[in-house]
Amino acid sequence: xxxxxxxxxxxxxxxxxxxxxxxxxxxxxxxxxxxxxxxxxxxxxxxxxxxxxxxxxxxxxxxxxxxxxxxxxxxxxxxxxxxxxxxxxxxxxxxxxxxxxxxxxxxxxxxxxxxxxxxxxxxxxxxxxxxxxxxxxxxxxxxxxxxxxxxxxxxxxxxxxxxxxxxxxxxxxxxxxxxxxxxxxxxxxxxxxxxxxxxxxxxxxxxxxxxxxxxxxxxxxxxxxxxxxxxxxxxxxxxxxxxxxxxxxxxxxxxxxxxxxxxxxxxxxxxxxxxxxxxxxxxxxxxxxxxxxxxxxxxxxxxxxxxxxxxxxxxxxxxxxxxxxxxxxxxxxxxxxxxxx
Amino acid sequence: xxxxxxxxxxxxxxxxxxxxxxxxxxxxxxxxxxxxxxxxxxxxxxxxxxxxxxxxxxxxxxxxxxxxxxxxxxxxxxxxxxxxxxxxxxxxxxxxxxxxxxxxxxxxxxxxxxxxxxxxxxxxxxxxxxxxxxxxxxxxxxxxxxxxxxxxxxxxxxxxxxxxxxxxxxxxxxxxxxxxxxxxxxxxxxxxxxxxxxxxxxxxxxxxxxxxxxxxxxxxxxxxxxxxxxxxxxxxxxxxxxxxxxxxxxxxxxxxxxxxxxxxxxxxxxxxxxxxxxxxxxxxxxxxxxxxxxxxxxxxxxxxxxxxxxxxxxxxxxxxxxxxxxxxxxxxxxxxxxxxxxxxxxxxxxxxxxxxxxxxxxxxxxxxxxxxxxxxxxxxxxxxxxxxxxxxxxxxxxxxxxxxxxxxxxxxxxxxxxxxxxxxxxxxxxxxxxxxxxxxxxxxxxxxxxxxxxxxxxxxxxxxxxxxxxxxxxxxxxxxxxxxxxxxxxxxxxxxxxxxxxxxxxxxxxxxxxxxxxxxxxxxxxxxxxxxxxxxxxxxxxx
Numbered sequence: 001x002x003x004x005x006x007x008x009x010x011x012x013x014x015x016x017x018x019x020x021x022x023x024x025x026x027x028x029x030x031x032x033x034x035x036x037x038x039x040x041x042x043x044x045x046x047x048x049x050x051x052x053x054x055x056x057x058x059x060x061x062x063x064x065x066x067x068x069x070x071x072x073x074x075x076x077x078x079x080x081x082x083x084x085x086x087x088x089x090x091x092x093x094x095x096x097x098x099x100x101x102x103x104x105x106x107x108x109x110x111x112x113x114x115x116x117x118x119x120x121x122x123x124x125x126x127x128x129x130x131x132x133x134x135x136x137x138x139x140x141x142x143x144x145x146x147x148x149x150x151x152x153x154x155x156x157x158x159x160x161x162x163x164x165x166x167x168x169x170x171x172x173x174x175x176x177x178x179x180x181x182x183x184x185x186x187x188x189x190x191x192x193x194x195x196x197x198x199x200x201x202x203x204x205x206x207x208x209x210x211x212x213x214x215x216x217x218x219x220x221x222x223x224x225x226x227x228x229x230x231x232x233x234x235x236x237x238x239x240x241x242x243x244x245x246x247x248x249x250x251x252x253x254x255x256x257x258x259x260x261x262x263x264x265x266x267x268x269x270x271x272x273x274x275x276x277x278x279x280x281x282x283x284x285x286x287x288x289x290x291x292x293x294x295x296x297x298x299x300x301x302x303x304x305x306x307x308x309x310x311x312x313x314x315x316x317x318x319x320x321x322x323x324x325x326x327x328x329x330x331x332x333x334x335x336x337x338x339x340x341x
Numbered sequence: 342x343x344x345x346x347x348x349x350x351x352x353x354x355x356x357x358x359x360x361x362x363x364x365x366x367x368x369x370x371x372x373x374x375x376x377x378x379x380x381x382x383x384x385x386x387x388x389x390x391x392x393x394x395x396x397x398x399x400x401x402x403x404x405x406x407x408x409x410x411x412x413x414x415x416x417x418x419x420x421x422x423x424x425x426x427x428x429x430x431x432x433x434x435x436x437x438x439x440x441x442x443x444x445x446x447x448x449x450x451x452x453x454x455x456x457x458x459x460x461x462x463x464x465x466x467x468x469x470x471x472x473x474x475x476x477x478x479x480x481x482x483x484x485x486x487x488x489x490x491x492x493x494x495x496x497x498x499x500x501x502x503x504x505x506x507x508x509x510x511x512x513x514x515x516x517x518x519x520x521x522x523x524x525x526x527x528x529x530x531x532x533x534x535x536x537x538x539x540x541x542x543x544x545x546x547x548x549x550x551x552x553x554x555x556x557x558x559x560x561x562x563x564x565x566x567x568x569x570x571x572x573x574x575x576x577x578x579x580x581x582x583x584x585x586x587x588x589x590x591x592x593x594x595x596x597x598x599x600x601x602x603x604x605x606x607x608x609x610x611x612x613x614x615x616x617x618x619x620x621x622x623x624x625x626x627x628x629x630x631x632x633x634x635x636x637x638x639x640x641x642x643x644x645x646x647x648x649x650x651x652x653x654x655x656x657x658x659x660x661x662x663x664x665x666x667x668x669x670x671x672x673x674x675x676x677x678x679x680x681x682x683x684x685x686x687x688x689x690x691x692x693x694x695x696x697x698x699x700x701x702x703x704x705x706x707x708x709x710x711x712x713x714x715x716x717x718x719x720x721x722x723x724x725x726x727x728x729x730x731x732x733x734x735x736x737x738x739x740x741x742x743x744x745x746x747x748x749x750x751x752x753x754x755x756x757x758x759x760x761x762x763x764x765x766x767x768x769x770x771x772x773x774x775x776x777x778x779x780x781x782x783x784x785x786x787x788x789x790x791x792x793x794x795x796x797x798x799x800x801x802x803x804x805x806x807x808x809x810x811x812x813x814x815x816x817x818x819x820x821x822x823x824x825x826x827x828x829x830x831x832x833x834x835x836x837x838x839x840x841x842x843x844x845x846x847x848x849x850x851x852x853x854x855x856x857x858x859x860x861x862x863x864x865x866x867x868x869x870x871x872x873x874x875x876x877x878x879x880x881x882x883x884x
Contacts, residue, residue, distance in 0.1 A: 005494070049444070056437040061689055062760070064522040064530060066788040069762020071715045071726055074733055075769065081788065082762040084715075102451070102526045107784055109454045109814075111362060115355045117460060117817045119784035125449060129526075194365045196450035199470050201496040203487070204448050272487050277527055280445035285438045286528035291762050294719040297692045302435055307399040307654055309661030310560050312669055315640050318561075319570050326571035328596050328639060 003191070006205040010213045010262070017261030018254045030257045031237055032246045038264035045271025050279050059300040061293035064286040084292045093288055097281055100126055100133075128189065132182030136211070138162060138175035139218075146238035168223070176219050183212045203274055210266055217259040228253035344805040347848065354813060359463020361454070370465055371478070371493075374503055375510040377410040383513055383801050385410060386553035391546065393557045400654055402553070404546025410509065415502070421545045422500050426483055428544045429476075432537050433484065439537055442529045443480045446473060452521035452531070457791050458514045461810030466511050469521035469531040475507055476534055509547055512538035514807065516796035517650075517682075518755035523788050535797075540652040548651065552798035556647035559659050563642040564609035570596075570639035576612040577621070577637060584622050587880060589872025592625045594637060599670050601636035602707060606663060607678025607724075608644040608836035616855055617839045619880045620679060623863030627728065630866050631708045631736060635676070641666035644683040645836065649690075650798040657694040660686055663721075664695050674704035674713075675721040679857050681754035681835035682796060684723065688761040692719045709734040723757075725766040725834055728862060732773045738867040741776045746878055747830045747861065749778040750822045752815065752842065753790035754835035764788070767834050767858045774865040779826045785818035795841035808841070809848050816849035823850055830854045832861060 021030045067078025083089045095101040108122035142159055145151050163171035187208050190200050221229055233250050240246035270276070282288065316323065316330055320337055323330050332340075345353070358364040366373065391405035408416050418424065433440050452469040454460065459467040466472060474496070481488030481497035488497030498504065517532035542548060555565035562569055568576065574596050581592035595601065607624065611617040628635055641662040648656030667675055677687055692698065701720040704713040711730045713722045731737050751771060757763040764787050771778050785791050794812025822828040831842055831853055839855055846853040864879030876882040 053437055053440050053444075056434055056440050058437045059435060060693055062438065062530070062533070064519055064528055064759055065762035066523050066759070067762065068764045069715070071713075071763070071766060072711070072730055072733070075729070075765050078762075096526070096528075100526055102524055102528070103449075105524055105789075106451050107455075107524075109460060111355055111460065113355055115351050115813065115817065117814055119782070125451060129449075193450060194363065195360065195453040195465075195468060196448070198360065198365060198370065198465055199448045199450060199453070199468065199474070201448065202494055203496055272485070274445065274447050277445040277447055280441045281527050283437065284441055284445070284528040286522055286530045292715075293689050293692065294687075294716045294721070295714060297696050297718045300693050303694060304399070304654075304657075307657050307661070309658055309665050310397070312640050312665060315561075315563065322569055322571040323597075323639070326574050328570055328574060329598065 002200060002202050003187075003205040003209070005202055006209040009206060010209045013210075013262060013265055014213065014217075014258050017258040021254055021257030021261075027248050027252070027257070030261055031248050031252070032241065034261060034264045035241060038267040042267035042270055045268075046276075046279065049271050049276055050283075053280070053283055057301045058285045058289070059302060061289050061291075061298040062285050063289040063291045065291050069291050082291050084290050084295070086290060089288060089290050093282070096287055100129055103129060124185075125189065128182055128185040131178050132186055135175040135178035135182055139173075139179060139215075142173070142175070146235050147242045149235075149239060170222060172223075176215060179215045180212060180219075183208050183215070187212070207266070207269070207273065207275055210262060210269070214259065214262045214266065217255055217262060221253070221255045221259055225253060225255045229256060344809060344848070350806070350809060354461060354463070354810060357463060360465045360468075361460055361463030364463075366465060370471060370474075371498055373466075375507040377506070377510070379411075380804065380806055382410045382510065383549040383551055383799065383804050386548045386550045390550065390553045390557050391548065394553060394560070394655070397560060397658070399658060402543060402546070402548070406546065408546075410506070415506070415547065417502070417505070417545050417547075421505070424544050425500055425505070425541050428541045429480065429537075430484070432540065433480075436533070436537070438530065438533045441527070442473065442533060443477050443484075445527045446470060446477065446529055449526065451524045451526065452529075455521045455524050456515075456531075457518070457520070457794055457814045458516075458811045461794070461813040462514070462807070464514075466507070467514055469529075472511050472515055472531055473529065473534045475504070475511055476538055479504060505542070505545075505547070508538050509542055512542065513549060513799065514811070516755070516792045516794065516799060516811070518792035518796060519759040520755070520789065520791065523759060539650065543652055549798065549801075551801035552647050552650045555798070556651060556655060556659065559643050559645075559647055563638075563640045563662065565643050565645055565647055566609045566613050568609060568613065568642065573609070573612065573639045573642050577625075580612060580618060580622050581625055584625055584880075586884060587874055587876060587882065588626070588868055590626070590629060590868045590870065592629050594625060594628070595635075596637050596639055597670065598636035601634055601670060602673050603633060603635040604641070604667050604670055604672040604675045605635050605637055605678070606641055606644045606675060608680045608683060609642055610645070610836045610840060611678060611857075614840065616843060616860070616881075617836050617857065619860040619863070620836075620839065620857030622880045623857065623859035623861070624678060624724070626863040626866050626868065627731075627737075627859065630738075630868055631731060633708070636670060636672070638666045638670070644678055644680045646683060646686045647798060649682055649686055656686060656690065660691055661695045663687075663691065664698050667698070667720075668700045673702045674716075675701070676724055676727055677721050678724050679834040679836060679859060681756040681837055683836075684763065685756035685760045687719065687721050691721070706730055708736050723763055723766070724859060725763060725770060728859070729766045729769045732770065737862075739774055739862075739865045740867050741774060741865055743865050743876065744775050744861055744879065747775060747856075747864075748826065748828050749775055749830040749832045749856075749861070750781055750819065750826075750828045751778065751786070751858075752781075752793075752819075752831055752833040752838060753786055753788075754833055754838055755790060755792050755796065757834060758788055758790050763834075767832075770858055770862060771832065774861045778832075779822050779828060781818040781822050785814065791815040791818065793835075793838050793841040793845060795844075796837055800837060800841045800844075805844070809845065812841070812845040813849070815842070816845050819846070819853060820850050823853060828853065830856055832856050832858050834858050
């Protein structure tokens with residue numbers, strides 16, 4: 001029942017913002033103070049976490065090789081899955097980060113009578129993840145219209161594509177539907193797949209519920225709860241925030257403050273959670289290193305040159321007689337060794 | 342501990358109430374304690390072995406004592422918890438991989454059913470993600486803000502003796518094979534996690550004998566079998582005599598010879614036990630065939646590195662012999678025999694730990710003139726690379742019909758496949774020494790290969806049932822090609838495989854032989870001046 005807690009937490013957040021923002025004088029707190037604090041936590045936290053990772057060295061070259069490495073001329077290298085040059089690593093990382101290539105490999109195994117184990121391709125997780133991440137990205141980009149004036153052409157073009165089906169007024173954004181759908185599918189998968197359900201923590205359900213609520217409040221604000229929702233006023237506030245001269249002069253509906261508070265929560269929560277996989281995926285040593293550790297020496301800053309093997313001299317001292325008997329060459333003949341002793 | 346009968350285990354892996362077969366445990370995994378009983382744990386390290394290692398300069402293997410995992414009291418040092426947490430802190434600062442892997446997992450479950458231990462045992466804690474959570478939960482508790490603030494709500498838990506016991510159980514039910522890492526969207530490598538768990542456990546004197554005894558042998562005698570120099574030489578001489586009896590060709594080999602062009606190092610198991618012996622005979626024939634100027638070493642007589650299964654310091658110390666001996670003998674480069682984890686160390690660790698090997702030359706085959714640029718810095722060439730190059734340049738006289746008795750398939754060993762990218766060289770060799778051989782199903786080969794189930798020092802008899810379970814995915818894929826193509830031989834490029842797959846085949850697929858690729862090369866070689874007997878079974882023929 002771990003997911004129940006996440007719902008409760010998000011409901012509490014909604015109540016706090018919904019009620020709190022209606023208290024006279026608190027609009028500034030929810031509309032300005034909280035967003036600033038959240039951004040500070042997000043940026044500061046994100047940078048801190050990345051610095052923390054960067055502080056630890058990568059002592060060994062440990063790429064996971066997923067194909068044939070560069071070796072002899074007549075053996076064909078798999079440059080994407082076993083890169084040996086930086087350009088190949090970049091290509092591997094690009095596909096990993098933008099197309100979730102490793103997830104694309106996913107298989108599902110089943111064990112049948114016999115016993116017989118079968119493996120079949122299973123691309124659902126890959127599909128749900130793509131749906132979720134790309135719709136989220138689109139939505140973030142679309143929101144840039146609130147912070148930029150005048151609105152650049154490319155942004156309008158993206159919005160145009162996103163609403164190309166021309167459903168309803170204001171027109172429905174496909175990314176909004178895809179985001180909610182993607183989250184519902186990822187959440188559903190967590191509940192239905194017994195493996196994933198067993199390993200899931202609050203930490204896994206909470207961000208899904210939170211982002212779902214963000215999407216939902218956004219949609220409600222755009223299409224349904226439009227009382228006191230005037231895009232001009234909201235843009236004024238947003239522009240004020242990015243130009244460090246925020247003012248709130250008019251009444252804005254509670255749904256906006258709820259939406260903003262949830263977004264702020266997400267930003268503040270981000271650096272201290274698994275959501276940091278966004279930064280970590282760039283820094284994973286098993287993916288971002290070239291498989292060239294025999295061709296080029298990788299340096300380990302804490303390598304201890306004092307650690308030496310059990311010496312040959314010590315070995316020969318222990319076994320010299322046997323070695324001489326067996327005709328194995330020695331550094332010191334028996335007589336010489338005895339003289340020393 | 343008796344191993345269950347085949348029928349019993351065959352049923353149990355399918356119908357047993359496990360997460361792999363669809364039964365979901367009713368308790369949260371944190372509430373299920375690790376319980377040790379005969380058969381589910383490898384014997385702890387003998388007191389004298391731990392004491393010996395601890396007495397070596399640069400090594401730290403404290404708390405040598407008699408103890409049993411079945412006892413409540415593991416006789417840990419009084420401040421064990423402090424030691425573990427400090428050890429964890431130290432390792433977080435030393436390994437970026439550990440930090441990233443602790444922080445980035447989203448528990449998507451892609452790794453869950455990729456692990457051979459999970460498929461064979463159905464134990465939820467053998468899902469790679471949970472194996473990492475065993476450590477991650479403690480990491481959260483003591484090293485993250487979320488864990489400190491929210492505790493169990495954020496998946497954190499305190500380090501207790503129970504947790505330590507769980508670590509011991511599950512870090513020795515992982516063979517560091519990296520298969521999960523192939524499927525993870527962030528490349529999280531459970532091998533890294535397992536290595537850290539094992540390092541931490543050694544800090545409080547918790548380790549297994551099947552690793553620490555071979556490790557101390559390697560340190561003292563140069564090889565994990567504990568063969569002293571004269572015995573090691575006798576064994577190789579004996580194999581050379583066998584080759585001469587079979588083929589009429591006298592083998593010229595040498596030991597510890599200064600000035601040789603090449604130092605040859607292979608896992609000592611190859612000169613000690615079947616079926617590795619035949620692979621070693623293959624090496625002797627190959628080098629004789631091309632007249633290679635090479636030497637064996639009794640001091641660096643172990644390719645394998647049991648240090649890899651313990652901690653970085655011991656790995657480095659044991660590995661150091663290779664370069665030390667190459668330097669002493671003044672060779673130009675090193676050729677390494679067929680071995681899995683040995684090549685993980687040679688390929689990804691050796692140069693970093695014990696290099697630069699600037700006293701040698703970039704490996705260049707004096708037979709073909711090929712320069713091995715991929716080993717330009719490490720100066721160590723894999724025998725399969727070396728052999729494939731010889732074949733390509735037409736330097737080997739091969740008669741495939743001499744392998745007519747063999748219908749083979751090929752098992753990619755975990756480390757060459759996933760920590761090196763040595764995948765097609767052995768296949769190229771097989772294409773030239775066998776009339777035909779077949780691949781196992783695609784989800785079980787190359788980078789998706791399944792471990793033999795007993796790597797990283799787990800091929801000890803007292804955990805035979807576990808080994809047969811964890812080896813099931815591999816055995817099952819072999820069975821598929823036995824049924825479909827009448828395969829009778831499982832070839833591989835790993836000495837541990839040759840030992841462990843033999844037990845695995847005897848159990849799941851009786852009648853299927855296990856061999857090294859170099860054995861098949863040896864079978865097929867047409868030697869100058871040979872006086873070959875009727876070898877119906879190649880080098881294995883009894884004459």
